[in-house]
Amino acid sequence: MELNATNQLDQLVKPNCSGSIRNIRRHFITTFSRSFAVIFLIAAITALIPTPSSAQKISTVDLLWDGPVEGPVKQPGKKIVFISQDFRNGGITSAYRGLYLAAIELGWELSLVDSKNDVAILRAEINAAIQSHQDAIVFGGMQITDELQDLVAIAKQAKIVLAGWHAAEKPGQTKDLLINIATQSDEVGKKAAEYVIQNSGAEVGVIIFNDSRFAIANAKNLAMVLSLMTCNRCKILSIEDIPIPNANKEVPVAVQRLDQLYGKKWTHTLAINDAYFDAMNVALNLISRKDIKNISAGDGSYIALSRIKSGSSQQVATVAEPFGIQGWQLADELNRAFAGRPLSGYQSKPILITAQLLQQLKGADIDSGIPYKEAYSLIWRGKTPSK
DSSP: OOOOHHHHHHHHOOTTSOHHHHHHHHHHHHHSOHHHHHHHHHHHHHHHOOOHHHHHTTTOOOOSOOSOOOOOOOOOSOEEEEEESOTTSHHHHHHHHHHHHHHHHHTOEEEEEEOTTOHHHHHHHHHHHHHTTOSEEEEESOOOOGGGHHHHHHHHHTTOEEEEESOSSSSBOOSSOSEEEOOOHHHHHHHHHHHHHHTOOSOEEEEEEEOTTOHHHHHHHHHHHHHHTTOTTEEEEEEEEOOGGGHHHHHHHHHHHHHHHHGGGOOEEEESSTHHHHTTHHHHHHTTOTTOEEEESSOOOHHHHHHHHHTOSSEEEEEEOOHHHHHHHHHHHHHHHHTTOOOOOOOOOOEEEEHHHHHHHTTSOTTTTSOHHHHHHHHHTTOOTTO
């Protein structure tokens, strides 16, 4: 069967839907030529076709440590500031918690600043970190935009190590950051969409919630779209572009509008962050739509895990980041930088969380069964397996 990717995208551009849907098509046309966009989409869709093995991983977590086992001993006495984009984001708070526990092990002074999604506060705090001669600045949940480039340049001149958690579209080193800690965004989006495809029957109508301000969110959104396009019985009804900080105010209004527009055709909701579902449960109950299933492509906040486990809301799954592992990895990569050593090259993997898995965990953190703390502690004490 011939796949016309451009026509598939055109079908999403409906005059009575939000402008964010049009942005999908506009993104490909302005970033690539139309012909390259079609080739890219077809290749990406082929790579995203669900496989039977992925469904078998839903209720298990690999308990083996596949991260580094060698590296430099701890470099104590360092001063680190963690600047959060918005500490109301459960993913950011969880990643900070992991870094905090690792910093204690390393003998570091770790301070926390919440920029509250305010650029003026963010700039002031970056400048304060430079003036106070911090050894490293960690950006939590924010991208290094053009309006921060002057301060980034000054920080680099001052030999301050810059790192981030979910601070760029992809994990690894960037032009601004020594390391960006994250799972692969497209893998997260793919896992969320696969859950919808594999755990549904008959016709599926999906509404996606995105925050297009962030490259990492757009990458998840794209992966979900591409995965759903491989499903003959799945249709994307709408893509709603709502900034995460505005979710509590705008999501309930959007739920009313979308239900009036699509009715029972709306069967599933996908979102790039659990925060959208924090605001959706009551709104769905008010319109008696307990039939809708919600799945999030990140980040596995404690509130989301609680409602999934209890079955008290329509959210049935989330693709979680292994926050503990990522916090300790962030500390390890900084320690390597302080010691003049290269990055570890480690890449953490997202975990699909369902009520079944949470029952198995019995209240423990989703990555608690993986001995990452022991592995990193051995490295920092100079007791690697070879010694």
